[in-house]
Amino acid sequence: MSFLEVETWTVKEGCQADHDEMIRRWFAYLQEHHEEMFPEWKSARYYRQVDRNTGQPSGRYVMVFEYYTHQGFLDYKERRKDWSGPYAEYKTVDPYQFFEIESVTEDYWIPSEERLWFDFGPGPSTLIAPAGP
Numbered sequence: 001m002s003f004l005e006v007e008t009w010t011v012k013e014g015c016q017a018d019h020d021e022m023i024r025r026w027f028a029y030l031q032e033h034h035e036e037m038f039p040e041w042k043s044a045r046y047y048r049q050v051d052r053n054t055g056q057p058s059g060r061y062v063m064v065f066e067y068y069t070h071q072g073f074l075d076y077k078e079r080r081k082d083w084s085g086p087y088a089e090y091k092t093v094d095p096y097q098f099f100e101i102e103s104v105t106e107d108y109w110i111p112s113e114e115r116l117w118f119d120f121g122p123g124p125s126t127l128i129a130p131a132g133p
Contacts, residue, residue: 040072
């Protein structure tokens with residue numbers, strides 16, 4: 001069962017361009033080093049929060065880290081805990097330096113009732129998994 005880490009933040013005043021560039025560098029680093037450093041990660045997705053009525057950005061950002069399992073999340077955090085070894089280099093592309101640290105939130109989620117989920121992609125709507133007994 002997937003385990004999700006959901007992190008939100010705002011950007012330090014005057015650091016928007018640096019933040020945006022570092023996010024791009026961070027994603028490139030993840031892609032390049034996924035197999036050896038982040039094998040527990042199923043996905044990483046990045047969002048900008050917007051006002052529901054106007055669609056205008058609120059200034060808040062969201063990153064959703066999807067791990068294959070909760071144990072994989074724990075294993076990754078334990079391995080990376082002191083930023084040693086290959087994680088010392090990873091720290092150089094960590095965009096935290098541009099975050100308002102007081103604004104950072106972390107929440108954790110697990111999927112629920114997955115058999116009821118729908119995929120509304122191209123073609124007819126389908127259940128992700130058939131409903132069972």
